[in-house]
Amino acid sequence: MTLTLTLSLKRRGNKLPRPNGERVGVRGIGVEMNELTIALAKGRLLAPSLEIFEALGYDVREVRASRKLVVESGDVRFLIAKPMDVPIYVEHGAADVGIVGQDALRESGVNVYEPLVLGYGACRLVVAGKPALRDAEWRLLAGLRVASKYPRCTQKYFSARGLSAEVITLYGSIELAPMVHLADLIVDVVDTGRTLRENGLVELDEVFKSQAALIVNRASHTLRASEIRGLVEKINGTQTNADERR
Ligand code: AMP
Secondary structure, eight states: OHHHHHHHHHHHHHTOOOGGGOEEOTTSSSEEOOOEEEEEEOGGGHHHHHHHHHHTTOOOHHHHHSOOSEEEETTEEEEEEOGGGHHHHHHTTSSSEEEEEHHHHHHHTOOOEEEEEOSOSOEEEEEEEOGGGGGTTGGGOTTEEEEESOHHHHHHHHHHTTOOEEEEEOSSOTTHHHHTTSOSEEEEEESSSHHHHHTTOEEEEEEEEEOEEEEEOHHHHHHTHHHHHHHHHHHHHHHHHHHHHO
16 A cells, blocks of 8 residues: 555655656646557658548658657657567557557467558568479478568467477578578468569468458457547548559
8 A cells, every 4th residue: 555655655756657648748648649649650651651640630750851769749749669579569559559460460469459450561571482382392391490570470370270490580582591491391471472572582471361450469359449449430531542542
């Protein structure tokens, strides 16, 4: 009891941030809700994600023009993060909502809501290797080494099929691994297939298809239900309008 009281007074005095961006109010009565915090993945998904918020009337010029990682705009706050980190920010409540590729989402293994897929950022996670493997029973080869920046998805793919493989985690240029005999196979994201082709590799199997998705922290989904429902509906509306224009 004493401990709880001390902690809550401390929080009040210092305005310590709490999960989901809530802060104890200056007046010390109750909790002030901050802006809704939205984590956006850097890279290919950022431009189309910003277009959505621009269509909803948010000023996103500062996100585009600066290298700031936190940008406030109207009643929301954008966090700009590495794709693999977006699910983590959302799961832990540092962001209420996030936009991220399903590839990064599956790899992170987080426990969040995924109420909406957004129809852009389409790509596929595939198993690839040298052309000679296409006609061989590559699944049955003993001592398979597989390089990937998706070690969790890779392990899951092989385990689900009862296959044993040593997964080697890399952080980029995965296509290099078979060329220098670091690995027999790779598991990587492909879009047009050009990177595979130009590096002498062929697709052997598809692990899953991916596109951008909206994700929501489980606590925020309950505590900020109407705000989040409103946002999801508005974003869904921009997607429907975009589909109609296509
Ligand atoms: P592509 O040559 O068009 O098949 O693109 C493949 C390369 O781009 C690989 O190095 C991938 O890691 C990367 N890539 C393709 N699509 C995506 C995506 N949606 N998200 C992240 N990386 C991607």
